[in-house]
Amino acid sequence: MSSPKCMQARSSTKGDPLLPPPPGAPYYDSAMDTWVLSRHADVSTALREPRLRPTGPRSDKRSHGEDPIIQARVRAETLAALSPAKLSAWQAEVRRLLCVLVDELPRDRPVDIVHELAEPGCLAIAVLVTGADPLKAQHLGDLARKVSAGTSDAKAANAELAQYFQNAPIPMSGPAFVALSQTLPRFLANAWLALLRHPAELARLDTDANLLPKAIEELLRYAGVAQKLSRQAGVDIELAGIRIPEGERLRLMLASANRDPTQFPEPNRLDLTRNAAGHVGLGAGMHSCAGGALVRMAAGVATGVFVENIAAADIRNPVEWRGGSGFRSAASLYVLLRR
Numbered sequence: 247m248s249s250p251k252c253m254q255a256r257s258s259t260k261g262d263p264l265l266p267p268p269p270g271a272p273y274y275d276s277a278m279d280t281w282v283l284s285r286h287a288d289v290s291t292a293l294r295e296p297r298l299r300p301t302g303p304r305s306d307k308r309s310h311g312e313d314p315i316i317q318a319r320v321r322a323e324t325l326a327a328l329s330p331a332k333l334s335a336w337q338a339e340v341r342r343l344l345c346v347l348v349d350e351l352p353r354d355r356p357v358d359i360v361h362e363l364a365e366p367g368c369l370a371i372a373v374l375v376t377g378a379d380p381l382k383a384q385h386l387g388d389l390a391r392k393v394s395a396g397t398s399d400a401k402a403a404n405a406e407l408a409q410y411f412q413n414a415p416i417p418m419s420g421p422a423f424v425a426l427s428q429t430l431p432r433f434l435a436n437a438w439l440a441l442l443r444h445p446a447e448l449a450r451l452d453t454d455a456n457l458l459p460k461a462i463e464e465l466l467r468y469a470g471v472a473q474k475l476s477r478q479a480g481v482d483i484e485l486a487g488i489r490i491p492e493g494e495r496l497r498l499m500l501a502s503a504n505r506d507p508t509q510f511p512e513p514n515r516l517d518l519t520r521n522a523a524g525h526v527g528l529g530a531g532m533h534s535c536a537g538g539a540l541v542r543m544a545a546g547v548a549t550g551v552f553v554e555n556i557a558a559a560d561i562r563n564p565v566e567w568r569g570g571s572g573f574r575s576a577a578s579l580y581v582l583l584r585r
């Protein structure tokens with residue numbers, strides 16, 4: 247294909263999750279009452295440190311955390327339920343679902359591929375993977391949106407999802423449904439925006455679909471949706487050249503670590519042929535994303551369908567973002583599809 251033309255100038259970069267702050271030495275943020283780590287080596291070490299427990303960004307000083315034995319069991323069950331055999335069985339169906347959606351979209355006017363392709367496509371993937379009743383998809387999607395947005399009714403929505411999925415084939419199908427229907431389209435929005443801003447890379451992918459697996463790793467590095475994670479020291483610990491007393495909190499800046507030039511030369515350049523191994527877009531170590539292989543498969547198929555159908559982009563200036571500083575993505579992306 248000829249590379250898609252941007253119909254408007256480059257979008258504004260203010261608050262742009264695709265341009266995170268550069269990494270730097272660890273420091274203590276007294277206003278936030280937390281250590282901040284942003285260099286790739288520091289973040290990567292912290293993610294692999296068993297004496298640091300996952301915690302929420304706003305929880306109390308001392309986190310009670312999840313029982314590590316239960317966490318390890320749920321992780322092992324999730325990985326088993328998302329086996330390579332299962333993923334390859336789903337792959338063709340994921341492509342069919344996305345092709346049906348894209349074929350129904352108009353070709354004579356710009357369409358918002360976040361709302362009209364990524365979101366319904368990911369909802370259909372969530373239904374497929376969790377075995378939910380397709381007739382309940384919209385209602386379950388509404389519940390997932392409330393959980394993801396953390397609105398006042400999020401707790402009730404979460405409980406209803408847990409109740410609905412209590413006998414589902416995948417452990418924690420409620421959270422999996424939320425991740426697939428809400429988080430995955432946000433990643434696709436950022437990944438597709440990154441490609442639209444780099445027409446030469448997009449054209450490269452269009453001429454060589456074999457590049458997709460590598461491209462998805464680079465997009466997880468460059469355009470990952472999780473900007474940061476929180477940890478709490480279970481004991482006094484020395485890490486990244488600092489001493490962190492028991493109970494203190496750390497903020498691990500994933501997006502900044504993914505732009506560390508000591509790990510990724512020319513980090514602000516999207517290069518789909520780059521070896522992006524070691525990125526932390528899906529975490530790393532014993533708590534890394536248990537749905538990682540599924541995310542890679544689904545994002546690869548969806549991005550393939552996107553690339554095959556895109557003709558031109560109409561990137562709004564400035565891009566409208568949604569989500570807070572931890573989880574930020576393009577709210578909409580207008581494109582013209584090929585006729």
Ligand code: HEM
Pocket residue numbers: 300317321324421422425426429430433471472475476527528529530532533534535536537538540541
């Ligand atoms: C684009 C979509 C997704 C993104 C960006 C994402 C991102 C992440 C990240 C960054 C972590 C690390 C959390 C930490 O270290 O504190 C994580 C953990 C996890 N993710 Fe995902 N995830 C996605 C989709 C999914 C899906 C679809 C599933 C399940 C089917 C899933 C299941 C999990 C589980 C169970 C963990 C916790 C692993 C553990 O503590 O052992 N994720 N995810």
